Amino acid sequence: MTATKWTIDKMHSEVQFKARHLVISTVSGQFNSFDAGLETEGDDLTKASAWFTADIDSISTGVPDRDKHLKSEDFFDAQNHPKIEFKSKKIEKTGETEYKMTGNLTIRGTTKEISVDVEYGGTGQDPYGNTKAGFEISGKINRHDFGLKWNAVTEAGSVVVGETIKIALNIQMMKN
Known part of the structure; x- marks a missing residue:
């Protein structure tokens, strides 16, 4: 069967x-510049392969000073490591429209295997x-696993930034 290539509809x-911020609340952010691709064989997503990149310089939390700090050597070190990269290794079906995708995530020059949940929204014209095909991807990573170790402690003993980062991608792919 011939492989079908899909590109992201940005x-x-x-x-x-x-x-988590100060253990009591959550700070949200996004990457505004990213790319992704998908290669499928027929309709069986378990035989698909996917890749994704995000440009660190496009990070946005709505606070320019915080964004600058995130790009610095304290966190992502964008000057030396300008991209986050993911390459799938395996996709397993876990429900009618649910999948578990396992692959290698590289942040700041460190590559670790992670698994994320994927909900397939179907295809349409x-x-x-x-x-087009729609996907919602969610997961959690420990930022310390990727060398994002900066933190500070408040007077009360709380850490400023939590270790666990929740990731959420809402992706629409277009068939080539």
């Missing part, structure tokens, strides 16, 4: 993250006749 996709 206008209808988003890449977001959430981190846009008004221009393009075939």
